[in-house]
Amino acid sequence: MTEIKTNGRPRTRQIKRKSNMNLLERLYLPEIIKGLSITFRQIFKPKVTFEYPDVKWQPPASFRGRPVLVVDDETGIERCVACGLCSRVCPALAIEVVADETELDKERYPKKFEINMLRCIYCGLCEEVCPEEAIVMSKEYELVFTSREEAIFGKDKLLTPASKLKDRLEFLRQMR
């Protein structure tokens, strides 16, 4: 390798290619046949395709799908106390919470809890900030809606039993 110097500083490098190829290599044909055999062997290697609607990808616990509200298995009541922290931290302003009082121990509950899925950016900040571990990111990645109204998910779509979110809840505890 020789360096060409302009004003004492190296500018461009002249790269010497391998010039001592033997006759067989210079004929190209044996090398091409080697290449063809590699291509041929590739045909029989296992494929990486997911045949999507038939076979679905199972995300790991660290996956951030659509955010959902956790419902405790024993009581059947959502954990959320409507503190509004998630709505405050949300960088995309996707969450709207309206609080109300309740007779239960937790004293407050969300009368209305809506996430606009067109605005949500799946950052997971709501989950991080939640003091009650009441909003977590699920594994669901298939979201379909045909109008803007449909994209606003209310409590009916958000409430999910904790048993379905086991993976994520355990993962969160490990990371804390």
Next chain:
Amino acid sequence: METLLIVIIKSAIFILLFLTVSAVLTYVERRISAFIQDRLGPNRVGPFGLFQPIADVVKIIFKEEIIPANADRTLHTIAPIISLFVAYSVFAVLPLGEKLVIDGKEIKLAVADVNIGFLYILALSSLGVYGITLSGWSSNNKYSLLGALRASAQMISYELSLGLSLVGVVLVSGSIQIDEIVRSQANVWNIFYQPVGFIIFLVSAFAETNRLPFDLPEAEPELVAGYHTEYSGMKFGAFYLAEYTNIITASLLMTAFYFGGWYFPFVDIYSGMNPNLAGILQVIVFFAKAGVIIFLFMLVRWTLPRFRYDQLMRLGWQVLLPLALLNVLATGLVKMIV
């Protein structure tokens, strides 16, 4: 002489056969490309996606055809017709087998039994450039024009070495009638007499059919789609079909000239067999051999990168052409001495 009716029936069968084979080839090519890239390829339409070609054809027929506003309408329409016409007329002289005997009449398994079939093929296949050049010229698009210019330069350059490499075959076989050339290989295939000639023919055939190491006329990364950038619908389909038909013809020619056509390797199984059965077997053997070569075409596509234009020209003029001339000289000398 064969009657007109028989000729018409034969040409209809040939055209249908080649149409089906090229449709199936598009599926096979997509499938094999996918396998080479660790994918599955089209497998949704019918079992294993076998009906994919039908879906493709239906789609392409119903697609809108757009002719650019400033294009030359006449030439734009004629160009794909020329391409397809040339592709389909080349195989008119290809003998797929020896003969069938029906009602005591001998029917040759070629549409036209021309005694200068060899020259006919060379003459017609060089006409294919017109379709590509005209399509590039009439589209009024810089990419089309560049692709067309490349195509014409490339095909004219490689036509020479293609023809010269076949001179060796003619010298060895002593005939320019294709079925005579095939018959002369009953015992030893020409590839053993003409290995250099075969390699020259193979490389030139790749260049003539615009297949991947030499697909400069349509080089996607540089030229969008090259000469057929402005084509859509069935006109694009015509170019596509012509390309695949050219591949089939090239492989069939290679089989006929170098791999002993319909003969089984080293064994003569046809003598004393019922001529009809022999004829059908011959067609099958012929196509099987050509199939292996088509598979080679596909493997090469996913192995070798595209040549640069100057590299292509250097290979054609400075390597293949002198080599082809030397091959002719050497074959001639050997023929004279032996």
